[in-house]
Amino acid sequence: MTEPHTNSQAGPRSEYLYKEALQHIVGGVNSPSRSFKAVGGGAPIFMKRGQGAYFWDEDGKKYIDYLAAYGPIILGHAHPHVTAAICRAAENGTLFGAPTELEITFAQMLKAAIPSLDKVRFVNSGTEAVMTTIRVARAFTGRSKIIKFAGCYHGHSDLVLVAAGSGPSTLGIPDSAGVPPSIASEVITVPYNDIEALKEALDRWGDEIAAVMIEPIVGNFGMVMPIPGYLEQLCAATRSNGSLVIYDEVITAFRFHYGSAQTFDGLQAASLSAIEPDLTALGKIIGGGLPIGAYGGRKEIMEQVAPLGPAYQAGTMAGNPASISAGIACLEALQEPGLYDRLNALAASLEAGLAQAARKHGIALTINRIRGSLSTHFCDHPVSNYDEAQDTDGEQFARFFRLMLEQGICLAPSKYEAWFMTAAHTETDITATIAAAEHAFAVMAA
Numbered sequence: 349m350t351e352p353h354t355n356s357q358a359g360p361r362s363e364y365l366y367k368e369a370l371q372h373i374v375g376g377v378n379s380p381s382r383s384f385k386a387v388g389g390g391a392p393i394f395m396k397r398g399q400g401a402y403f404w405d406e407d408g409k410k411y412i413d414y415l416a417a418y419g420p421i422i423l424g425h426a427h428p429h430v431t432a433a434i435c436r437a438a439e440n441g442t443l444f445g446a447p448t449e450l451e452i453t454f455a456q457m458l459k460a461a462i463p464s465l466d467k468v469r470f471v472n473s474g475t476e477a478v479m480t481t482i483r484v485a486r487a488f489t490g491r492s493k494i495i496k497f498a499g500c501y502h503g504h505s506d507l508v509l510v511a512a513g514s515g516p517s518t519l520g521i522p523d524s525a526g527v528p529p530s531i532a533s534e535v536i537t538v539p540y541n542d543i544e545a546l547k548e549a550l551d552r553w554g555d556e557i558a559a560v561m562i563e564p565i566v567g568n569f570g571m572v573m574p575i576p577g578y579l580e581q582l583c584a585a586t587r588s589n590g591s592l593v594i595y596d597e598v599i600t601a602f603r604f605h606y607g608s609a610q611t612f613d614g615l616q617a618a619s620l621s622a623i624e625p626d627l628t629a630l631g632k633i634i635g636g637g638l639p640i641g642a643y644g645g646r647k648e649i650m651e652q653v654a655p656l657g658p659a660y661q662a663g664t665m666a667g668n669p670a671s672i673s674a675g676i677a678c679l680e681a682l683q684e685p686g687l688y689d690r691l692n693a694l695a696a697s698l699e700a701g702l703a704q705a706a707r708k709h710g711i712a713l714t715i716n717r718i719r720g721s722l723s724t725h726f727c728d729h730p731v732s733n734y735d736e737a738q739d740t741d742g743e744q745f746a747r748f749f750r751l752m753l754e755q756g757i758c759l760a761p762s763k764y765e766a767w768f769m770t771a772a773h774t775e776t777d778i779t780a781t782i783a784a785a786e787h788a789f790a791v792m793a794a
């Protein structure tokens with residue numbers, strides 16, 4: 349079945365490739381978030397190559413990229429240090445089915461940046477990392493239920509596909525088909541930033557709760573900060589219930605500074621130990637653009653994992669030298685002095701310019717910015733939980749998305765997804781983006 353090609357910004361070659369893709373790949377895309385279903389449908393833009401802050405589509409059109417591949421490409425496309433590391437790894441053999449020294453080096457780097465990781469294990473995606481933290485938490489506690497937060501996305505494993513945020517919400521699939529009710533009944537969903545709702549759930553299900561799984565800073569219904577004191581109270585309430593705290597830092601680790609959300613001073617936590625999780629899931633940035641995930645945490649919990657303990661988790665591709673080399677190179681490059689301040693300054697300029705342009709044209713726009721990432725919500729109220737993120741104008745976002753794309757500015761095709769600054773963006777890119785947004789708002793207001 350071919351989808352309607354409405355109001356498409358795709359050039360003739362993207363249109364052609366989309367028709368071809370639909371014949372062979374389900375929905376024409378290998379991840380539903382890449383489809384344009386939520387922004388009016390039609391062919392997505394097929395990309396040919398990327399360099400720095402830009403990519404070029406199959407029709408030769410250039411775009412400024414704020415998608416950053418949904419987060420991993422924080423250094424920009426084809427960063428020379430990362431590319432060289434991948435080439436070296438490929439020349440030396442991409443997979444051995446045996447351990448390598450590289451994995452130790454990378455584990456040491458992660459542990460140095462995220463002190464709550466006594467031990468880590470590498471996997472192939474954020475989904476795998478999250479899925480396994482849940483298994484390990486269940487093995488450690490002997491309990492089976494988890495609590496998660498409405499609108500937080502934790503990958504596509506069965507348990508966490510309940511009220512699952514950006515991807516599923518964008519496509520209007522709050523709860524996936526194919527997840528048996530018996531599994532869904534193991535998950536309790538509460539609103540983010542509402543400590544009383546969490547406490548009530550902990551009281552009600554008490555010693556059935558293995559873990560509370562949270563994005564400590566949300567990246568999946570826009571960028572949303574925890575309200576002051578929230579994570580401290582969440583950790584305290586969860587621990588006093590004998591449950592584990594799991595942070596899903598697949599988006600947030602190495603996003604705001606060289607480290608993770610749990611060590612980010614922007615959280616203004618009274619003490620880092622008060623918000624330290626028992627387990628952490630990682631992905632995206634730590635693979636430098638290649639497939640990766642990792643999970644880790646307290647030694648005695650991680651020792652549940654095979655071969656030391658009874659919780660089984662394995663992977664033919666896990667810890668492959670190409671992904672690990674790309675990850676090491678990415679983290680090395682991220683240590684450049686001033687890099688995160690530059691991302692912050694660029695995003696601050698962008699935020700100010702977007703806000704001013706929206707005001708000028710009478711467009712109601714809420715911008716949530718956290719350092720070098722931001723989200724734009726077409727509404728006139730704050731967005732601090734999933735309900736508020738849903739209560740925004742998706743049609744207006746779709747128009748904005750298309751008007752920006754037309755002018756060579758690439759955002760994620762979803763009102764829930766963030767804009768990510770990369771180390772390759774410049775003030776010139778920001779100026780061009782603000783000018784494009786001003787035009788878009790003028791058209792929308794007309």
Ligand code: PLP
Nearest residue numbers: 473474475501502503598599631
């Ligand atoms: N956790 C979070 C917070 C995510 O945003 C994502 C993906 O967007 C995942 C987990 C799943 O990661 P992956 O797509 O690598 O499986």
